[in-house]
Amino acid sequence: MALFHFARAARTSALLAAGAAVALGCASSAFAASGVALELNRFEPRDKACRISLVANNTTDKALDSLKLDLVFFDKQGVISRRLAVEAGPLRASKTTVKLFEATEIACDEVSRVLLNDVTSCGAGAGEDCLALVGVTSRVKDVEFSK
Incomplete structure (x- = not known):
């Protein structure tokens, strides 16, 4: 028993x-x-550049006056082709926003991966670890977005 x-x-x-x-x-x-969801949404070829559409969804209840991204682009062979600093802010609280920027000297069809290397600033009141605040996804065919 x-x-x-x-x-x-x-x-x-x-x-x-x-x-x-x-x-x-x-x-x-x-x-x-809870945080900021970044999505690579679209690549558009331009003269000697690639226009990138980035969808940023701030799911927090705090506005971010800045969101500085350190992005690294890799070619089809996995070699770094470009490093780019981008200001994706300001982001309003509980709001989705589309940000456009151009990556010069990059052919869109040669990019295989984009690395969010760091978030160097996420504005006042967002906390110390800005990189941990951000999640990443990609809708661009054959392009991985990671951190």
Whole structure:
């Protein structure tokens, strides 16, 4: 009889531990979802440049007067082709905004990956770790956006 109670207690403990892990996972997912979501949305070829459409969704309740991005572009062979500093701010609180910028001396069809190397500024009141505030995705065919 004591063995039965021990096995039942062990199963209950395992279920409670699994439930706690799921709850913690949900809490961290909710935390990660709050911030700024950056999406590479479109590349448009221009004369010796690539116009980039970036969709920025500030899901926080705070406006960001600045969002300075350090972007690194890689070619199809995985070699760095260009590094670019971009000001994607200001961003209003709880608002999605489209930002356009031109990457000169880059052919759009030669880019395979864009790395968000750093976020050098995210404005007053946003906290210390600006890079952790930002999540990235890409809709541009065959172009990865990572950090």
